[in-house]
Amino acid sequence: MQRYLIPAPMTALRVVLSLCAMTVASAPTAAQTTWQPLPEVAPSPAGNPTTPAKVELGKMLYFDTRLSSSGNVSCFSCHNVNDLHLAGTP
Numbered sequence: 113m114q115r116y117l118i119p120a121p122m123t124a125l126r127v128v129l130s131l132c133a134m135t136v137a138s139a140p141t142a143a144q145t146t147w148q149p150l151p152e153v154a155p156s157p158a159g160n161p162t163t164p165a166k167v168e169l170g171k172m173l174y175f176d177t178r179l180s181s182s183g184n185v186s187c188f189s190c191h192n193v194n195d196l197h198l199a200g201t202p
């Protein structure tokens with residue numbers, strides 16, 4: 113005759129709960145698959161590495177209004193990096 117081990121109710125509950133917890137922990141949420149942490153170093157094309165001088169040039173161009181035909185608009189005019197409450201706008 114075969115014997116089965118029947119866990120006590122609380123043990124069975126613990127097993128079920130831990131299985132649920134493992135499933136939740138292993139399944140990435142939509143936010144985790146959509147949003148990844150920023151890399152430590154910005155990716156750059158092969159043979160064109162990011163340098164401090166290039167980063168500085170990029171900052172200058174970003175805020176430079178001379179790039180616009182009117183001379184009054186920069187990237188910063190629309191993409192204001194200080195206006196965090198404008199999330200959802202460019």
Ligand code: HEC
Pocket residue numbers: 174179185186187188189190191202
């Ligand atoms: C007159 C306002 C305005 C200016 C000035 C402007 N942008 Fe934009 N930018 C927008 C808008 C609006 C969008 C969104 C367009 C869309 O989603 O169709 C956008 C989108 C972008 C995107 C794409 C963002 C994404 O999530 O895909 C980048 C990158 C970008 N702009 C960079 C720049 C840079 C660099 C400059 C300066 C050289 C600049 N923009 C100047 C209004 C502007």
